[in-house]
Amino acid sequence: MNDSENILAIAQAWHEAGEHVAIATVTQTWGSSPRPAGSRMAVTKSGKIAGSVSGGCIEGAVANEALETLASRAGKMLDFGITDERAWEVGLACGGKVKVFVEPVI
Amino acid sequence: MKQSLLAALIAAQAERRAVSLALRLGDGAAFLLPGDPAPEAVIQEAADMRAADRTGTVEIGGESWFIESRNPPPRLILIGAVHISQPLVQIAAAMGFETIIVDPRRAFATDDRFPGTRLMTDWPDDALDQLRPDGRTAIVTLTHDPKLDDPALERALRSDAFYLGSLGSRKTHASRLQRLAEAGFDDTALARIHGPVGLDIAAVTAPEIALSIIAQIVAARRMPARRARAAA
Numbered sequence: 001m002n003d004s005e006n007i008l009a010i011a012q013a014w015h016e017a018g019e020h021v022a023i024a025t026v027t028q029t030w031g032s033s034p035r036p037a038g039s040r041m042a043v044t045k046s047g048k049i050a051g052s053v054s055g056g057c058i059e060g061a062v063a064n065e066a067l068e069t070l071a072s073r074a075g076k077m078l079d080f081g082i083t084d085e086r087a088w089e090v091g092l093a094c095g096g097k098v099k100v101f102v103e104p105v106i
Numbered sequence: 107m108k109q110s111l112l113a114a115l116i117a118a119q120a121e122r123r124a125v126s127l128a129l130r131l132g133d134g135a136a137f138l139l140p141g142d143p144a145p146e147a148v149i150q151e152a153a154d155m156r157a158a159d160r161t162g163t164v165e166i167g168g169e170s171w172f173i174e175s176r177n178p179p180p181r182l183i184l185i186g187a188v189h190i191s192q193p194l195v196q197i198a199a200a201m202g203f204e205t206i207i208v209d210p211r212r213a214f215a216t217d218d219r220f221p222g223t224r225l226m227t228d229w230p231d232d233a234l235d236q237l238r239p240d241g242r243t244a245i246v247t248l249t250h251d252p253k254l255d256d257p258a259l260e261r262a263l264r265s266d267a268f269y270l271g272s273l274g275s276r277k278t279h280a281s282r283l284q285r286l287a288e289a290g291f292d293d294t295a296l297a298r299i300h301g302p303v304g305l306d307i308a309a310v311t312a313p314e315i316a317l318s319i320i321a322q323i324v325a326a327r328r329m330p331a332r333r334a335r336a337a338a
Contacts, residue, residue: 038161075134
């Protein structure tokens with residue numbers, strides 16, 4: 001466990017309550033990215049969010065991508081960092097790089 | 107993530123079982139280890155990473171794997187159900203520690219004072235024999251009473267606990283070290299005890315002292331990994 005917040009348990013509770021839930025997991029980091037590998041965020045179609053995958057820089061974009069996996073029902077790897085074209089929209093101000101795996105709970 | 111895997115991960119955590127989640131990034135296939143039939147090299151790497159409490163992406167057999175180590179929470183054993191123990195339990199919980207309080211004085215160790223915390227009213231040496239502190243355990247003595255603190259420290263010094271701390275002034279600590287030296291512990295052993303306990307943040311109130319203790323425990327837990335990275 002990386003911290004005291006039990007995101008998987010929250011995701012499970014939401015799923016059991018009938019919510020559509022997606023999970024985002026930091027799988028790799030470079031440089032000064034704020035959250036280590038293993039950090040998680042859970043989101044629901046209804047707009048609930050728990051946990052984080054950065055210092056708040058990319059959560060919005062990750063949440064949107066995670067929710068899209070609810071339709072595709074397949075996991076997807078996201079790259080964020082200063083070399084990424086999306087850096088203009090949702091970059092990491094710290095200059096770090098991070099990979100985030102998003103997937104639906106099915 | 108399949109609901110069944112999610113449930114299995116949460117069950118392992120509830121039972122304090124150390125497990126790994128191995129995700130093959132090429133196709134998203136997930137394995138719960140030990141147990142699921144992953145390639146042998148992945149099972150081995152996951153076991154090594156679990157032992158080192160590491161999580162990350164590794165290349166195995168030409169494929170990328172995300173391997174997450176899910177160890178049970180570290181433990182904090184407090185000797186003394188004293189005033190400082192109350193904020194200490196709360197801050198330790200926020201840091202992800204499971205706290206156990208040991209105090210044979212039943213007036214102190216009450217559920218009223220420590221709701222939801224595991225309390226043991228055994229003598230500290232008996233309690234530590236039962237709890238068997240390991241390399242993921244921190245022990246702090248808080249009673250100032252040699253009758254309670256000393257037997258705990260003697261047991262703690264013979265354990266692999268990653269952190270030992272003892273509340274008390276410099277003078278109290280000096281006489282404590284002298285007693286333990288007379289009991290046969292050498293300087294290397296005694297140097298493991300942080301005393302006076304806590305980082306020096308000029309703490310005054312009980313919550314501030316608790317904060318200084320937890321900060322020192324976090325440093326003891328995390329600093330070795332940073333030193334290893336710096337050396338690499």
